[in-house]
Amino acid sequence: MDGVNHQFQLAARPVGLPKPSDWRYADAPVSEPGDGEVLVKVLYVSLDPAMRAWMNDARSYMPPVGIGEVMRALAAGEVIASNHPDVAVGDHVTGLLGVQEYAVAHGAAVMKVDTTLAPLPVHLGTLGMPGMTAYFGLLDIGRPVEGNTVVVSGAAGAVGGVVGQIAKLKGCRVVGVAGGSEKCRHLVEDLGFDAAIDYKSQDVGAALSEHCPKGIDIYFDNVGGDILDGALAHLARNARVVICGAISQYNSTGAITGPSNYLSLLVNHASMTGFVVSDYGARYAEGAREMGGWLAQGKLISREDIAEGFENFPDTLLRLFRGENTGKLVLRVAGD
Amino acid sequence: MDGVNHQFQLAARPVGLPKPSDWRYADAPVSEPGDGEVLVKVLYVSLDPAMRAWMNDARSYMPPVGIGEVMRALAAGEVIASNHPDVAVGDHVTGLLGVQEYAVAHGAAVMKVDTTLAPLPVHLGTLGMPGMTAYFGLLDIGRPVEGNTVVVSGAAGAVGGVVGQIAKLKGCRVVGVAGGSEKCRHLVEDLGFDAAIDYKSQDVGAALSEHCPKGIDIYFDNVGGDILDGALAHLARNARVVICGAISQYNSTGAITGPSNYLSLLVNHASMTGFVVSDYGARYAEGAREMGGWLAQGKLISREDIAEGFENFPDTLLRLFRGENTGKLVLRVAGD
Numbered sequence: 001m002d003g004v005n006h007q008f009q010l011a012a013r014p015v016g017l018p019k020p021s022d023w024r025y026a027d028a029p030v031s032e033p034g035d036g037e038v039l040v041k042v043l044y045v046s047l048d049p050a051m052r053a054w055m056n057d058a059r060s061y062m063p064p065v066g067i068g069e070v071m072r073a074l075a076a077g078e079v080i081a082s083n084h085p086d087v088a089v090g091d092h093v094t095g096l097l098g099v100q101e102y103a104v105a106h107g108a109a110v111m112k113v114d115t116t117l118a119p120l121p122v123h124l125g126t127l128g129m130p131g132m133t134a135y136f137g138l139l140d141i142g143r144p145v146e147g148n149t150v151v152v153s154g155a156a157g158a159v160g161g162v163v164g165q166i167a168k169l170k171g172c173r174v175v176g177v178a179g180g181s182e183k184c185r186h187l188v189e190d191l192g193f194d195a196a197i198d199y200k201s202q203d204v205g206a207a208l209s210e211h212c213p214k215g216i217d218i219y220f221d222n223v224g225g226d227i228l229d230g231a232l233a234h235l236a237r238n239a240r241v242v243i244c245g246a247i248s249q250y251n252s253t254g255a256i257t258g259p260s261n262y263l264s265l266l267v268n269h270a271s272m273t274g275f276v277v278s279d280y281g282a283r284y285a286e287g288a289r290e291m292g293g294w295l296a297q298g299k300l301i302s303r304e305d306i307a308e309g310f311e312n313f314p315d316t317l318l319r320l321f322r323g324e325n326t327g328k329l330v331l332r333v334a335g336d
Numbered sequence: 337m338d339g340v341n342h343q344f345q346l347a348a349r350p351v352g353l354p355k356p357s358d359w360r361y362a363d364a365p366v367s368e369p370g371d372g373e374v375l376v377k378v379l380y381v382s383l384d385p386a387m388r389a390w391m392n393d394a395r396s397y398m399p400p401v402g403i404g405e406v407m408r409a410l411a412a413g414e415v416i417a418s419n420h421p422d423v424a425v426g427d428h429v430t431g432l433l434g435v436q437e438y439a440v441a442h443g444a445a446v447m448k449v450d451t452t453l454a455p456l457p458v459h460l461g462t463l464g465m466p467g468m469t470a471y472f473g474l475l476d477i478g479r480p481v482e483g484n485t486v487v488v489s490g491a492a493g494a495v496g497g498v499v500g501q502i503a504k505l506k507g508c509r510v511v512g513v514a515g516g517s518e519k520c521r522h523l524v525e526d527l528g529f530d531a532a533i534d535y536k537s538q539d540v541g542a543a544l545s546e547h548c549p550k551g552i553d554i555y556f557d558n559v560g561g562d563i564l565d566g567a568l569a570h571l572a573r574n575a576r577v578v579i580c581g582a583i584s585q586y587n588s589t590g591a592i593t594g595p596s597n598y599l600s601l602l603v604n605h606a607s608m609t610g611f612v613v614s615d616y617g618a619r620y621a622e623g624a625r626e627m628g629g630w631l632a633q634g635k636l637i638s639r640e641d642i643a644e645g646f647e648n649f650p651d652t653l654l655r656l657f658r659g660e661n662t663g664k665l666v667l668r669v670a671g672d
Contacts, residue, residue: 061603224599243599243601246599246602249599255596256597257594257596258565258593258594258596258597258598259594259598260591260593260594261592261594262579262592262594262608262610263560263592263610265579265608265609266579266580266581266582266610266611267396267610267612268610269609269615270609271607271608271610272598272608273601273606273607273608274599274600274603274605274607275602276605279605
């Protein structure tokens with residue numbers, strides 16, 4: 001296969017926020033797919049908070065990305081060569097294709113997606129990993145009951161926006177915490193949240209008292225840090241705290257800040273439970289079916305934030321960690 | 337009623353460990369019981385970690401003890417006058433009788449106990465609040481399964497020793513964390529724990545790695561702080577962390593230290609759930625029946641640490657917070 005495959009390799013393990021020298025922008029040849037493999041032209045790269053953890057040399061649910069390796073990322077693209085019987089040239093697929101223009105993957109390691117159901121970026125967001133994260137985290141761990149008060153942080157992000165909308169579909173009162181007035185407007189006016197708290201301009205504790213007079217039944221946490229502590233201080237009895245992420249901590253250069261209000265769990269007979277979406281791998285089809293139905297019926301709104309230009313990957317990842325995106329942040333690599 | 341009722345009143349809210357000037361030792365008259373009330377001669381006062389929280393002016397599951405009020409405490413004694421049809425003179429009872437020699441309480445607010453089943457101090461320990469705490473916390477929240485690895489901190493205390501013994505009865509491998517070699521010997525030799533870790537002389541993390549090669553399925557936490565963090569770093573998948581107490585933090589003069597390893601919950605699909613024993617008030621009879629049976633059959637060993645002399649209450653409470661007791665710490669007020 002002729003052509004150049006631009007890629008971002010991990011050059012060094014970041015301390016704090018990734019800096020330009022942590023990346024190596026490289027030209028590799030486009031590989032030929034081997035037996036059972038497919039060659040995918042990458043159209044969109046997904047930017048996800050978990051990527052920061054993959055850059056650390058620490059035990060986690062996935063091994064770290066090695067120095068000199070292509071940076072791991074979810075991505076979506078079009079199959080341009082296939083040696084796998086279940087995948088055809090022209091199919092659209094998603095998978096852990098990496099931050100590169102062309103990826104070779106095993107045919108069983110990519111997932112075919114239906115672009116007549118929703119555009120390709122939606123399959124990296126609401127119908128992809130963030131959507132499944134929202135769906136199983138809220139329904140399986142949060143266990144919403146009609147009338148519950150649900151608070152979600154990182155509410156304008158890819159996961160948070162879906163969490164809040166599903167909670168509304170289940171008859172809950174939903175309060176989102178996000179940074180900035182435009183995000184807060186989006187939550188209430190576009191996504192139908194009952195209230196939004198701008199943590200950059202408001203006292204989160206006071207706002208939680210105002211918007212959750214009966215306490216928080218479900219707190220879905222994407223951010224950790226002070227906002228987690230604020231929510232813990234407002235739990236209702238038998239509350240469920242869902243630990244989905246801690247983006248405020250991922251670029252910390254010191255120790256992670258633990259929730260100093262955790263004894264609120266004791267006083268309120270409450271639980272705090274963590275998960276990663278792959279825990280629910282066996283049930284993705286169930287989630288995709290229900291989420292796809294809600295999307296088709298207009299009950300679920302999907303918002304994507306599409307950045308342009310493959311060479312802008314490092315800056316786009318920083319936008320994610322600075323909380324500058326609204327909805328699912330993806331990088332367009334080539335036209336689809 | 338003639339006579340003097342010595343009592344300890346809360347004179348000031350402690351900062352850190354309670355100091356002598358936080359108490360007022362007072363002589364009050366012995367009150368007459370009113371309608372429906374009983375007069376109890378207190379024989380044993382129970383010393384429990386929760387007492388420290390009751391001394392703070394903070395919202396909790398019980399209101400704080402007011403300045404000038406008799407210090408709240410569980411206690412056991414003998415009824416010497418009764419205006420309640422269900423309680424007779426000569427009955428032995430337990431209840432929130434306070435740190436005093438004579439207590440007036442409503443007849444419905446005390447619990448009659450059977451001293452032929454076990455001596456009175458046991459009804460403040462294994463058959464009392466600490467025993468119920470161990471029973472419901474382990475069985476209802478920890479949900480032990482045969483073959484699970486169970487770690488309990490504060491293991492030589494009134495709750496921890498019972499937690500470990502029940503876990504053994506359920507077929508679990510049990511590791512206790514306690515302070516000092518004599519306590520560790522007691523856990524293994526007297527109570528049948530599989531292993532004990534002396535946090536004062538051992539590296540808790542290394543010892544957990546050694547004794548829990550497959551990770552911790554249930555961690556029952558009585559202490560908080562570094563030991564909680566160490567246990568979080570060793571969780572098995574689907575682990576349950578039971579938050580029962582945090583005695584290492586109760587006398588802290590700064591903010592409570594939150595568990596900085598809480599994201600281990602996320603990686604391991606694990607939960608951390610808190611409770612107070614009164615959450616299970618409706619099921620005490622169930623717990624007392626089963627625990628009483630185990631005790632009668634010799635399957636459960638009850639250990640009490642009996643201090644002498646009512647005037648020694650302030651020092652005895654400090655012994656609790658310094659971790660100097662083995663088993664249930666009670667103060668003998670008068671001979672039974």
